[in-house]
Each structure stands twice: as C-alpha cells, then as structure tokens.
Amino acid sequence: MKLTDFTKLVLLTLILALPAAGCKKRPGQITPLPGSRSGNVSEANPAPPIQPDNGLKAENTGGFGQVSPDVRKDWPRDYEIFKGDTVHFDFDRSTVKDNEKSKVSHVADYLKSNPNTAVQIDGHCDERGTEEYNRSLGERRALALREQLVSLGIDPNRIDTASYGKDRPAATGHDEAAWSQNRRGEFGLETPPK
Amino acid sequence: MNHTKYLATVLASSLLAISTAAAGQEGAIEIEKQAGPGRERPILVSLTGFTGEATHVLQFDLYVQGFAVADEQSAQYLINGSNNGNLQGRVTDRVTKNVKLAKAYSGASVRRQAHAFIDDFVQVLGRKPIGNTKLAFKGQNGSNGEIFIADFDGFGAQQVTRDNTIVAAPCMVPGHLAMYYTSYKLNHPDIFHQNLSTGDRTIFARFGGSNMSPAVSPDGSKVAMILSKDGWTDLYVCNSDRSDLRRLTKSRQDESSPCWSPDGQWICYASKDNERRSLSKISVSGGAAHRIPTNGVGNPSEPDWSPDGKWIAFTSQGRDFSICVVPSTGGDATVLTAGEDPSWSPNSRTLAFARRQGGQYVLSLLDAPTKQVKDVSRTSGSSSQSQPSWAR
Numbered sequence: 222m223k224l225t226d227f228t229k230l231v232l233l234t235l236i237l238a239l240p241a242a243g244c245k246k247r248p249g250q251i252t253p254l255p256g257s258r259s260g261n262v263s264e265a266n267p268a269p270p271i272q273p274d275n276g277l278k279a280e281n282t283g284g285f286g287q288v289s290p291d292v293r294k295d296w297p298r299d300y301e302i303f304k305g306d307t308v309h310f311d312f313d314r315s316t317v318k319d320n321e322k323s324k325v326s327h328v329a330d331y332l333k334s335n336p337n338t339a340v341q342i343d344g345h346c347d348e349r350g351t352e353e354y355n356r357s358l359g360e361r362r363a364l365a366l367r368e369q370l371v372s373l374g375i376d377p378n379r380i381d382t383a384s385y386g387k388d389r390p391a392a393t394g395h396d397e398a399a400w401s402q403n404r405r406g407e408f409g410l411e412t413p414p415k
Numbered sequence: 416m417n418h419t420k421y422l423a424t425v426l427a428s429s430l431l432a433i434s435t436a437a438a439g440q441e442g443a444i445e446i447e448k449q450a451g452p453g454r455e456r457p458i459l460v461s462l463t464g465f466t467g468e469a470t471h472v473l474q475f476d477l478y479v480q481g482f483a484v485a486d487e488q489s490a491q492y493l494i495n496g497s498n499n500g501n502l503q504g505r506v507t508d509r510v511t512k513n514v515k516l517a518k519a520y521s522g523a524s525v526r527r528q529a530h531a532f533i534d535d536f537v538q539v540l541g542r543k544p545i546g547n548t549k550l551a552f553k554g555q556n557g558s559n560g561e562i563f564i565a566d567f568d569g570f571g572a573q574q575v576t577r578d579n580t581i582v583a584a585p586c587m588v589p590g591h592l593a594m595y596y597t598s599y600k601l602n603h604p605d606i607f608h609q610n611l612s613t614g615d616r617t618i619f620a621r622f623g624g625s626n627m628s629p630a631v632s633p634d635g636s637k638v639a640m641i642l643s644k645d646g647w648t649d650l651y652v653c654n655s656d657r658s659d660l661r662r663l664t665k666s667r668q669d670e671s672s673p674c675w676s677p678d679g680q681w682i683c684y685a686s687k688d689n690e691r692r693s694l695s696k697i698s699v700s701g702g703a704a705h706r707i708p709t710n711g712v713g714n715p716s717e718p719d720w721s722p723d724g725k726w727i728a729f730t731s732q733g734r735d736f737s738i739c740v741v742p743s744t745g746g747d748a749t750v751l752t753a754g755e756d757p758s759w760s761p762n763s764r765t766l767a768f769a770r771r772q773g774g775q776y777v778l779s780l781l782d783a784p785t786k787q788v789k790d791v792s793r794t795s796g797s798s799s800q801s802q803p804s805w806a807r
Contacts, residue, residue: 251501254523254531262564262573262592263614284646284667287623290603314690315669351730351755352802353584353628354685354716356597356604357641357671360625360648367646382643383604384625388558388581395774 284364285377293339293381296411303328303340303408307391308366310404312349315361317369325366328408329373339379341409342366346387347400359384366406381411452726452740452749455784457483461490461509465529469498472529475568476546479765479780479789480537494536502528506536515539526570543722543762549806550758550767551575551585551594552778554797561797562596564611567760567767567805569778569791575611586629587806594804595619595629595638606640619657630673630682631655633722633807637699639663639673639682650684652699663697664704672717676743677724683707683743685716685729694718694729694741709741712748717756721763722807728757728766728783738768740783752781752788758805767791767803776801 306324308317317325332340344363346355363382371377392399462484465473473494474484487493492515496504503519516539520528530546537544548567553560554574562585565572576582581599588594592611597604601618604625609616620626624643631638639652645662648669653660664670668687675682679699686695686704692714694707707727709715714732721728724743731737731748736755741748754770764783769776776799779790794800 251519251521252531252535253521254527262575262611264574265576265578265609265616266614284643286645287643289623290601290605290621294602349732351716351732351736353641353672353756354669354730356583356625356627357648357669360627360641360643361669364624364643364646364648377646382624384627385581386583388583 298409300409308406315365325369339411341381343407344384347403348387356386453786457785459485459490460492461487463495464497469529476533481782481785504532545760551804553802555799572794585804587804632675632679674719683718707745709748721759723763730755758803769801775799
C-alpha cells in the first residue's frame with residue numbers, strides 16, 4: 222500500500238493526539254450522594270443506665286483493692302470537716318511530703334474515733350498538664366493519701382478515691398500561687414445515711 | 416518492510432514512547448517525597464471556577480491534607496469546576512495535560528459534594544479519603560462539659576450528652592456510630608458506652624477508684640482503660656462485652672492514655688518510671704512493657720498510633736505543649752506544632768488536636784508531613800473544645 226505524504230501526516234497527527242484522547246475522562250456520569258450517610262446522632266437517653274452486673278475480678282496483688290462506688294453512693298459526704306487537712310503536692314508529683322503528713326494523721330484519728338464512717342479522697346491537678354495525664358496523676362495523689370491512711374491503721378475498704386484531673390480547680394489564677402492551691406487531695410467524710 | 420508494517424511499527428513505538436514518557440513524568444510528580452515528618456513541601460494546586468461555601472470546603476480539605484492553592488503557573492494540578500446548583504469539577508495535571516479526574520455530583524449538600532470531590536481527587540493519588548469522616552470531642556464550659564460529634568471540619572456538631580457534669584476522653588468505636596467516654600454523671604468517674612444512633616448507653620466500667628481513658632481496639636472487640644480499682648493506677652483490658660478483665664501493668668506510678676496498634680496486638684500508653692515520663696507498649700496478651708524512646712523530646716503523653724502502623728503521635732510537655740511524632744518502633748521524635756492530645760485520621764497524615772488559646776481549648780487539624788495547620792469550625796454553646804477522637 223502506498224501512502225501519500227498527506228496520509229502520513231494524518232497518521233502522525235493521530236499518533237500525537239492519541240494520549241490526550243485516550244486519557245480524557247468525560248463527566249458523563251453524575252455521582253449521586255446520599256442525603257445523610259451516617260444517620261442522625263441521638264443524644265443520650267435520659268433514662269438511668271443499666272446497673273452493671275459483677276464483672277470478673279482481676280488479680281488483686283499490688284495496692285489495696287477498692288469497694289464498688291455503689292456501696293456508699295447514698296452516704297452523705299461532708300468536705301467542710303476536713304477542709305483544713307487538704308494536702309498539697311509538688312508539680313508533677315504524687316509523693317506525700319513530710320510536712321503534710323500531720324494532716325493525714327488528723328483524718329486517720331477521726332476515722333479511728335468514728336469507726337462507722339468512711340472517707341472519700343479526691344485528687345486534683347493544676348492546669349499545666351494534659352487532660353488524661355492529669356486525670357491519672359490526680360488519682361495517683363488520692364491513692365498516695367489512701368496508702369498513707371492505711372499505713373496508719375485504717376481499713377482500705379473505708380477509703381474511696383476519685384480523680385478530677387484539672388477540672389475542679391480551687392483557685393482560678395494562672396500563676397504558681399493558684400497552681401499550688403490546685404495540686405491537692407481533699408478529704409470528704411462519709412457517714413451512713415440515717 | 417512494506418509501508419503498512421512500517422507505519423504500524425512507528426505507531427506502536429510512538430504510543431509506547433508517549434505513554435512511557437507520560438508515566439515517567441507522572442511517576443516523578445506523584446512520588447511523595449519521604450523527607451520526614453514536617454519537612455515535605457505541600458503539593459501546589461490551582462482552584463478556579465468555584466464559588467461561596469464550595470470554595471471554602473475545597474480549600475479547607477486541600478490544606479489539611481497537604482495541598483496548597485497557588486496560581487496556575489506554579490500548580491502541579493489544575494482544579495477547576497463550578498457549583499451552580501450541583502458541583503462538578505476536573506483535575507488536570509499541568510505538565511502532562513492528563514485529566515486525572517472529571518466528575519459531577521448531585522444530592523446531599525454543596526458541602527458534601529465538595530468533600531466528595533476532594534475525596535475522589537486524593538484517591539486518584541492513592542490516598543485514603545477523609546472528607547466524610549467525623550470527629551468526637553468534648554465541649555466544656557467551666558468544670559462541666561458535654562460530648563459532641565461533628566464532621567471532621569467541625570461543621571454540623573451534634574450534642575451527644577446532656578448531663579451537665581464532668582466528661583472526658585471520648586473514644587469512637589472504629590466503623591460504628593458508637594463511643595466510650597468517662598462521665599461523672601453518677602457522681603463518680605465511670606466509663607460509659609453509648610450507641611449514637613439510638614442514644615442508648617450502658618455503664619461499661621464503674622469500679623472503685625477512677626475509671627479513665629477508654630480506648631477501643633481497631634476491630635472493636637476489646638477496650639483498654641486506666642483503672643485504680645486495685646489500689647494503683649494501672650492499665651487494664653477486657654472484651655467489649657466486659658468479660659475477661661485483665662490487669663496488664665502493676666506499677667505504683669501513673670499510667671495514662673492507652674491507644675492501640677492497628678493490628679490490635681499492642682497497647683501503647685504514657686508511663687512513668689522513677690518519676691521519668693515516657694511512652695511504653697505492652698502486648699494485649701500481657702507480659703513485659705517495652706519503652707518507646709522519643710529521642711530529643713521529653714515528657715510524652717496522650718499517644719495515638721497511626722492507622723498505617725508507622726507513627727505514634729503524642730503530646731510533649733516542655734515550657735509549652737507540642738504535637739510530636741515518633742516512629743512506632745521508637746527513635747528520634749519530631750516536634751510539629753503547638754498543641755495537645757493528637758488523634759490520627761484514616762489517612763495517617765492528618766491529625767486532630769487541641770490547642771490552648773486564652774485559657775480555653777480550640778480544635779485544630781494538622782497535616783503532619785507539611786505542618787499545615789487549620790482550626791476546625793467552632794461549636795457554639797461551649798467555650799472550650801478538646802480531646803478529639805477521629806472516627807476511623
């Protein structure tokens with residue numbers, strides 16, 4: 222077959238035009254999107270949550286086990302009585318300092334004199350930590366005070382702990398004066414309901 | 416050789432040459448430079464023809480995934496289209512002139528269409544899309560707060576709790592509209608599970624002491640958490656039906672913020688040893704803890720393991736707080752930006768985090784390779800938003 226120059230030119234043009242033609246994607250098909258892919262989110266139902274059954278117990282070595290919070294959840298709690306015994310901690314530490322130990326002794330003495338009572342220890346942090354780190358540190362502070370009470374002869378089953386991280390500051394400043402007030406453990410006296 | 420055969424050969428070899436040349440150029444452009452976290456240049460794109468809200472969504476989605484909008488002469492990809500009613504768009508490689516994508520969308524909203532367009536674009540580049548993902552977070556006013564869930568860009572936030580109490584650490588269940596979180600609703604730090612479709616919730620952990628920092632495994636079958644029921648703050652794990660509770664650590668010092676490896680075999684957490692803070696990991700079946708070194712960066716906490724398994728993002732506390740990444744095997748850590756509490760998106764490059772602004776927290780997104788940062792839309796009704804959990 223003989224090819225004229227014109228035909229060769231046409232073919233050459235076709236060769237050069239091929240990549241563009243081959244890769245062009247026409248928006249011929251429209252992509253329909255569903256109205257609401259993941260559905261509407263419902264707020265938490267106001268009904269009280271289902272009470273837990275007893276889960277399997279984990280091993281209980283290392284530290285003193287704590288009773289369920291349901292045991293004393295209806296016991297009135299008084300933070301005023303031990304207000305002067307709030308223990309303060311150094312930055313990023315949960316060690317009970319020597320000059321704070323007399324406060325713990327005061328709480329222990331009261332508990333010994335009133336054997337039907339219990340105590341709640343709340344651990345707190347200043348704002349200078351990250352949130353979950355502070356939640357754990359606050360708990361560590363409460364546990365350190367709990368261990369101190371146990372070493373003074375108090376039954377660990379009478380002592381509950383909770384951490385509030387940095388969520389409940391005692392002082393709302395942004396300086397060491399405020400921060401030192403916030404790094405604390407507070408004692409709340411729990412008495413059996415009448 | 417006769418003319419037909421000659422031309423056929425020319426044709427074949429020309430096609431081969433052109434496609435190879437095109438592929439070679441595309442390959443050179445599309446290889447994402449492995450310059451290390453925070454040291455990659457953004458991919459430049461031009462953006463023309465879109466208007467109003469569509470433009471904002473396109474710009475946002477591009478920026479937080481490591482692209483930057485530039486003029487057509489500098490761009491690697493030309494993105495043009497329109498959104499009169501429905502959005503349609505085309506992406507062209509500026510050098511090769513290849514059309515990478517040409518699509519039109521209908522239904523839903525202009526925001527959703529714009530998100531879908533960028534999703535399709537990044538998928539052409541071989542990346543995982545994030546345009547339709549959600550972010551759970553805590554919105555706080557003073558001490559009390561509520562849990563919210565919103566589009567990953569902060570838009571359309573919906574309130575998940577209405578308890579007016581202290582809440583913390585929402586954790587989305589992968590692939591499900593459900594979450595775990597800590598709430599003090601029952602006057603005590605307990606971990607709840609909530610089905611977000613129905614609003615039904617159950618108590619997941621209400622042991623003595625504090626129940627904190629729930630982290631659900633990638634396949635949803637297990638939950639790690641920090642409990643103090645046995646007298647120390649330690650790492651525990653159990654099945655999602657609350658069975659087989661096991662204590663993984665026994666240390667006087669505080670563990671916090673567990674997170675899972677994507678294969679569900681390891682739990683990484685913030686640990687302390689002799690008052691020295693570090694990241695550690697432990698097998699889900701127990702055993703020895705292994706420290707994950709974060710060389711060059713101190714006081715790590717709040718780790719999160721990237722979905723591709725390669726990186727652990729975390730907070731470093733120095734004079735201020737920084738979002739950092741370290742290879743998941745441990746090694747040299749890289750500081751990326753000021754902020755706390757990172758959470759990886761499914762693409763293993765965009766992170767959600769919280770940054771402090773005037774005593775409150777603001778949620779923000781960071782593209783780790785380029786360090787590009789953009790705040791998400793604020794949620795009204797709460798002055799502080801923090802603790803993001805990216806639904807993966």
